[in-house]
Amino acid sequence: MVRRKWSPRGIALGAALLVAVMGTLTFYVWYQTESVKLGIDIGGNEDRIRELEQAIEALKMRKAALLDPARVEKIARESLGLIDPNDNEVIYEKRDRSR
Amino acid sequence: MRTFYESDIRKRTLVLSFILAAWAVVVALRLVQIQVFGHARAKMAVLDQNRDKVTIEPLRGRILDRHGEILACSLPAVSVNIRPVEKETPADERKKVRALQGLLGLSEKEVSTILGRLKDNSTFTYVKKKISEEEAAGVMALKLPGVEFEPATRRHYPLRSLAAHVLGGLSLTEDNKTGVEARYDDVLKGEEGSKIVYQVRGGREYQTQVIKSPVPGRDLVLTIDATIQYYVEKELARAVAEHKAAWGVVIVMDPRTGEILALASLPSYNVNDFPGPENAWMNRAVQLSYEPGSTFKIVTAAAVRERNRVGFGELFDCTAGFIKVGGLTITDHDRENVLSFPQVLIKSSNVGTVLFAQRLTIAEYYDTIKAFRFGTKTGIDLPREDSGFIRSANDWNKRTSLPHIAIGYEVRATPLQILQAMNVYATGGLLVRPRVVKQGPEAAGNGEAPARVISEKTANELVNRVFELVVEEGTAKAGRLDGFRAAGKTGTAQKYDRASNSYSTEKYTSSFVGFVPVERPRLSMIVVLDEPKEGYYGGQVCAPVFRDIARQVLRYLRVPPERPLPARILTAGMAKGERP
Numbered sequence: 001m002v003r004r005k006w007s008p009r010g011i012a013l014g015a016a017l018l019v020a021v022m023g024t025l026t027f028y029v030w031y032q033t034e035s036v037k038l039g040i041d042i043g044g045n046e047d048r049i050r051e052l053e054q055a056i057e058a059l060k061m062r063k064a065a066l067l068d069p070a071r072v073e074k075i076a077r078e079s080l081g082l083i084d085p086n087d088n089e090v091i092y093e094k095r096d097r098s099r
Numbered sequence: 100m101r102t103f104y105e106s107d108i109r110k111r112t113l114v115l116s117f118i119l120a121a122w123a124v125v126v127a128l129r130l131v132q133i134q135v136f137g138h139a140r141a142k143m144a145v146l147d148q149n150r151d152k153v154t155i156e157p158l159r160g161r162i163l164d165r166h167g168e169i170l171a172c173s174l175p176a177v178s179v180n181i182r183p184v185e186k187e188t189p190a191d192e193r194k195k196v197r198a199l200q201g202l203l204g205l206s207e208k209e210v211s212t213i214l215g216r217l218k219d220n221s222t223f224t225y226v227k228k229k230i231s232e233e234e235a236a237g238v239m240a241l242k243l244p245g246v247e248f249e250p251a252t253r254r255h256y257p258l259r260s261l262a263a264h265v266l267g268g269l270s271l272t273e274d275n276k277t278g279v280e281a282r283y284d285d286v287l288k289g290e291e292g293s294k295i296v297y298q299v300r301g302g303r304e305y306q307t308q309v310i311k312s313p314v315p316g317r318d319l320v321l322t323i324d325a326t327i328q329y330y331v332e333k334e335l336a337r338a339v340a341e342h343k344a345a346w347g348v349v350i351v352m353d354p355r356t357g358e359i360l361a362l363a364s365l366p367s368y369n370v371n372d373f374p375g376p377e378n379a380w381m382n383r384a385v386q387l388s389y390e391p392g393s394t395f396k397i398v399t400a401a402a403v404r405e406r407n408r409v410g411f412g413e414l415f416d417c418t419a420g421f422i423k424v425g426g427l428t429i430t431d432h433d434r435e436n437v438l439s440f441p442q443v444l445i446k447s448s449n450v451g452t453v454l455f456a457q458r459l460t461i462a463e464y465y466d467t468i469k470a471f472r473f474g475t476k477t478g479i480d481l482p483r484e485d486s487g488f489i490r491s492a493n494d495w496n497k498r499t500s501l502p503h504i505a506i507g508y509e510v511r512a513t514p515l516q517i518l519q520a521m522n523v524y525a526t527g528g529l530l531v532r533p534r535v536v537k538q539g540p541e542a543a544g545n546g547e548a549p550a551r552v553i554s555e556k557t558a559n560e561l562v563n564r565v566f567e568l569v570v571e572e573g574t575a576k577a578g579r580l581d582g583f584r585a586a587g588k589t590g591t592a593q594k595y596d597r598a599s600n601s602y603s604t605e606k607y608t609s610s611f612v613g614f615v616p617v618e619r620p621r622l623s624m625i626v627v628l629d630e631p632k633e634g635y636y637g638g639q640v641c642a643p644v645f646r647d648i649a650r651q652v653l654r655y656l657r658v659p660p661e662r663p664l665p666a667r668i669l670t671a672g673m674a675k676g677e678r679p
Contacts, residue, residue: 054175064169065257069329087581087650092659 150297155309156252157289160316162266162279164325165358165537169257171266171280171370176253177235179203179226183217184245192217195243196226202237203227228271229253254280256370262328264364264382265321265481265535268373275374278382279319279535281482289316322358322537327351330651331361335626338644339365342631348384348514349644351652354525354614354623357533357549359479360652385479388487388511389608389629392592393447393574393637395507397520397612399456400444400565402467404557408458411564413440415451422450425498429453429506432591432636441565445573447589449506456505464501465492470552471520472530473512479533487512507592508602514610517590518625521612524566524586525620528558562586567617570642575611578642580649582660587613587645589637594630606630611641615649616661622652 065071076082133141162171179199183192193214200210203226216224229251230238238246254269267278276284292313331349339347351361364383368375381387403409420434435448443451456464468474474489488511495501503509512520515533523530529549566586569575574589590610593602609631614623626641626648634640 057172058174060169061172061174061255061257067168068258068261069326070261070333073329087660088664090654092657 150295152310153294153296155292155294155311155313156250157291157313158252158315159254159269159289160287161318162287163318163320164262164323164328165321165360166324167320168325170262170321170323170325171254171256173252173254176229176231176251178228178249178251179230179235179238180247180249181213181217181224181226182222182245182247183220187244189214189218195246198241198243199226199238199246202241203230203234258325259369259371260367261325261332262321262323262362263367263370263375263379264384265323265359265362266370267482268368268370268375270373277374277380277482279321279481282480283319283536286319287316290314320537322353322360322535323362324360326655327652328361328363330648330655332363332365332367334644334648334651335363335365338626338628338640342628342633342640344628344632344640345630346383347629348627349624349648350384350514350518351622351624351648352518352522352533354522354531354620357522357531358537359533359535360622362535382481382483383514383627385477385481385484385513385515388485388513388516389627390508390510390592390595391512391517391610392507392590392608393449394517394521394588394590394610394612395510395512396444396447396452396505397524397561397566397588398468398471398473399452399464399505400561401471401523401553401557402459402464403455404561405467405553406459406463409440409455411440411560413455414438415440415443415448415454417443417448417450417454419450422453422502424453424457424502425496427499427503429502441568444565444588445568447569447574452506453502456502459501461492461495461497461501464504465489465495468504468510470530471523473510473516473520477513477515477519477533479515480536484515485513487516507590514625514627517610517612518623521588521614521625522623523552524558524562525614525623526558527555528553562617566613570613574636574638575613575642575645577638578611578613578645580615580646580653582662582664583615583649583653583658584617584661585613585615585645585649586617587611587642589642591635591637607635609635609637609640611637611645613645615653616658618661621656621658622649624648 159173161169161173164170181196181199187195196205196210196213196217199205205213205227209227213224213226226246231253235248239248253271256266256268263278265278267276267280267282269276269280280287290313292309292311294307294309296307331351335347335349338344347363347365349361349363350359352359362382362384364381366376366379368379374380414437416437417431417435418437421428421430423429429449431448431450433446435446435451438446438448438451440451440455442448443455468489474487476484476486478484489504490500490509495504500509519530519533526549528551530552531549532547566588567584569589570578570585570587575587578585578587588611590608590612592608592610593604594606594608595601596603596606608627608629610625610627612623612625614620624645626644628640628644631640
């Protein structure tokens, strides 16, 4: 029986092939993992955006409630002691008719 | 050579092998039947057990005032429901529901309903719909078994009762709505989405797949100005309380565009608590018609002047204080002298009005009434508008109807219809369709040209020679505004008493309709008070409300006075030793 002798070139080629296959597989697994991680991050950020948008809406509504004319008048009259000006105490800006 | 014993074992082994092989084949065939031929059905059964198709509620569009202030918006909320839990005793259920009662403020009736449904093993019972996320967090913290949560949205009205009858409202289940919430529901509601939720045993979600994203509703911009609306509601509430009126209405409009700047109807309600008390539901500005009384004389005046049946210098003898037409006796509230045509209207003499109205034929007068669109809906973009009522000319009593209608009886109109008629004078003879939505293709009457009702000459003559003087020196003197020329007409209509089949001498509907400034009208307004107790003349109870609102609104709109303000005498004290 003749024992087959491996050439260094063949060994190098095989090793390179093995490395390429392993590399490709590793890259594929890394790529998949990163994609999933990114997907999770994007999902999390989208949830955060939605939460913030809802918070903005809630704050806008709160602002509208705080600007309730009845509330503003009550504060102006009772807390700040403001009163309505008389008709002759109001100065109206003259409108520029040339515009 | 095999022994008998060896031969028997071999035989038995063969039989056993055959049986086992046959059994394996049967099992294999059954597996093929289940997994290959029954694959689709089995898959569906599995998915049905752990997935659920859920509707995603769209976010309802906001309602904004003309300056973008939020009048209504939807925010995320949570609905809480409950299901029976295995091996839970009724005592445990009661304890659980009582815990929810404390957090969610459930009534005893609601608690007993929930306990009843749990006792009946109902698989799903709402505990409370659309609670805030803070309340939901409190319930979640209790970790009560069988208590589940469902995402939802809830309508909020940050200004509570402001513009209640324009906004209308929305019930929690959204099946009951009115106002612009109902009229523009298609625009506001958006489109539902759907998703598939995959759950593990026990109901915990592990994957969500959106099939159709929800389309949020569009925002609606109203013509209402929240500040003007506030002035109007404040003054109307004051007047209703002062005169102990049954109800009151004020509408403020931009007469040139038909845009409603404010619309208030009392009694009112907090829109967050929609539908609120029953007597407050009706938007009396558009859903209730009444006999307008003398404010209807603006139509009678137009009819005679447009046909030149009466001159401004003509005199009418009103000294008797009454006039008999057919079987009908029409009286004046005060005995008048001989009055000119303008004076008849300035003093709101019924006798004088009947005298000049009789120069019209029924057909002519009816044509003018229809040109002002009485008996027809104005087309405002609010639901359940009343069309008012005017009998067909053929059905009029040939002798009594014309004089009676000429002074505003036998005809019913909504406050909005009377205001629309007064706008004809403010616009120089044009009828503009009123509306409450400002922007977008959905806005009512977009691009619609206003119809001409009377000539510009007739309109201007009547305004300058009659309706301005009604405010300056006539029945609406109390509505006079310093610095501005206003025009208008008062009305004090006796209410018809069905019980006695006659007009009451104690119950009145008082009103004032007008616009300001006369030269370039910026706002027109109607004020109506029903059954006022302290004084009942329109000029006495409604004209001052017009004045007070108009003063604030004109200042808010920065409209400078068109004539000098009356000089005020200023007095100053001086302390001893002070120099001037």
